Amino acid sequence: MLQKTNRLTLVEQVALQMEGLIESGKWAVGMRIPAEPELMVELNVSRNTLREAVRALIHAGLLKTKQGDGTYVCSSSALxxxxxxxxxxxxxxxxxxxxxxxxxxxxxxxxxxxxxxxxxxxxxxxxxxxxxxxxxxxxxxxxxxxxxxxxxxxxxxxxxxxxxxxxxxxxxxxxxxxxxxxxxxxxxxxxxxxxxxxxxxxxxxxxxxxxxxxxxxxxxxxxxxxxxxx
Structure with missing residues (x-):
């Protein structure tokens, strides 16, 4: 029996928005993404939500964090x-x-x-x-x-x-x-x-x-x- 699909969580919505910026080329491979405070304002989300979304994209292989430097785009798409x-x-x-x-x-x-x-x-x-x-x-x-x-x-x-x-x-x-x-x-x-x-x-x-x-x-x-x- 088919189950009713769940709505996307806020974290998933934010991750999809960020993924869209990467796939569109606005955030190019090798680019350091904006700092947390800027993204929190731009996406209108809390620090915890933003960090969870970033962690999801790091796990997917789209982003990587350089200690003391920031978070960078490392692939143009999940594919x-x-x-x-x-x-x-x-x-x-x-x-x-x-x-x-x-x-x-x-x-x-x-x-x-x-x-x-x-x-x-x-x-x-x-x-x-x-x-x-x-x-x-x-x-x-x-x-x-x-x-x-x-x-x-x-x-x-x-x-x-x-x-x-x-x-x-x-x-x-x-x-x-x-x-x-x-x-x-x-x-x-x-x-x-x-x-x-x-x-x-x-x-x-x-x-x-x-x-x-x-x-x-x-x-x-x-x-x-x-x-x-x-």
Whole structure:
């Protein structure tokens, strides 16, 4: 038998309001949230209620407290926290398989839906990747490469796909960085150029095929490193 749902407690309401500020970007990751007195006035709640709400968000992984400094935003959403914890329990190969699924669909849709402005931005972002690689700036290349893939997925115009991808990219950044350091070579860059040109040319099948090729290369790099360590 279905039970009557309970109304949200005041603490839950305050926590949801604060979570909304985080998810909207008003409280960005890395930002120190306002001090207790300010929040008590803004939210019109008591100190105890506010502290309970903050504790709930700390437990959820959205906030963290630095002793003597304040409370900071450490994740953009509860979904991101869940995905991060799950990815940390997975190996790189499984993460690559998830990336392939999301990036392939993102590229396929981007080729169909990208705007003229997005096509120009993709070409500019590709040039930034190639420039970083040319000057041997590995850290710069990694950052630009991640932005390139986020730009591609954004051009799919599927907000759910973009949110999932952003969280996956954030949670798996260490493994992406580790693999990308081994992948800055001519053929890897050429595949990315083929990917962008396929999206610009609105060839969805070629865009998806390019994703398959560079993920296959990443898998080969991972498996080669695993073999060396045995």
């Amino acid at each position: 991101g926290v869940v995905l991060q914890k799950r990815i940390l329990r997975s190996d790189t190969l499984k993460t690559l398989e998830v990336r392939q699924a999301l990036e392939r669909e993102g590229a396929h849709l981007a080729a169909q839906r990208r705007t003229s402005e997005e096509a120009r931005e993709l070409l500019l972002q590709l040039e930034r990747c190639e420039a970083a690689a040319a000057r041997g700036d590995i850290d710069g290349f990694v950052a630009e490469d991640i932005r390139l893939h986020q730009t591609i997925v954004a051009a799919s115009h599927n907000e759910i796909l973009l949110e999932l991808y952003d969280h996956i990219a954030e949670a798996s950044q260490d493994s992406i960085t580790s693999l990308t350091r081994y992948e800055v070579k001519a053929d890897f860059l050429e595949i990315h150029r083929q990917l962008v040109e396929a999206i610009v040319g609105q060839d969805a099948d070629q865009a998806a095929a390019a994703v398959h090729r560079y993920i296959s290369e990443s898998k080969a790099v991972f498996e080669g490193r695993e073999e060396e360590q045995r």
